[in-house]
Amino acid sequence: MTNSKNDYFCFVISRNDLVTMQTKRKYYTAEQEKLARYAKALSHPVRVFVMDFLANNLDKCCYSGDMAEELPIARSTLSEHLKELKKAGLIQGEINPPYIKYCINREKWDEASKLLGVFFDR
Amino acid sequence: MTNSKNDYFCFVISRNDLVTMQTKRKYYTAEQEKLARYAKALSHPVRVFVMDFLANNLDKCCYSGDMAEELPIARSTLSEHLKELKKAGLIQGEINPPYIKYCINREKWDEASKLLGVFFDR
DNA sequence: TTAGTATTTCGTCTTAATACGAAATATTGA
């Protein structure tokens, strides 16, 4: 019997293991993945601007419109950037229609800060 | 005379000002842009892995192949990620054919560290 | 000079990001 790429095999496997096999093996740590996610959230100047804006403003919260006035981009575009930051957890929006008040999510902000601090501090 | 979007105008303008007008107006600061660039460089887990790898290894430098062995991705893909990190300035490659020894670019690393430190420290 | 080696570049494909305007949403105040 020869070995060939066209040989057939039969075996039993759990659904979970099958999913694991089919899914790309994870070769990086959870920390590395988390850091990459925070970095991605901050990988666009508009989003850095927004975080700066929220961090600097008096009451540390503000409306989408306040930021829209400072930026020469469509309001819908800003909205998508806000969505990205929300997805990453860095901000949260308190709905107060027709306004939405955005704030920094302190918990996640601190987590990102710590992760990056440890990463760079060596 | 009426105002219409189809009115014509004639004016003199320097080449520099023309370029400025044609280019998108910059509404974020140089610092914000720089931070976004570093963040983008770190926005993929493979690139975070690479920086960790370089920072942890004994002599603090290593070959592309050393990292390729740890990662289940094509060597050409790793090479593109290394190119991204080089473009951002975070690493530098000392050519020593057929090997290329990669090291962290301390100067840029420290700059990124400081930028992010200031950004998060509030 | 030639073969071997580590790495990169190139061509190609697929998916994700970014941007806009129009339309939808959800509330307040008339």
Added chain:
DNA sequence: TCAATATTTCGTATTAAGACGAAATACTAA
């Protein structure tokens, strides 16, 4: 109830990112 308002979602388009294998590169050692 209806209009006004701030914001988001949707549809669509364009550009960028990420992945791979094949081929190119540039050097060493035979």
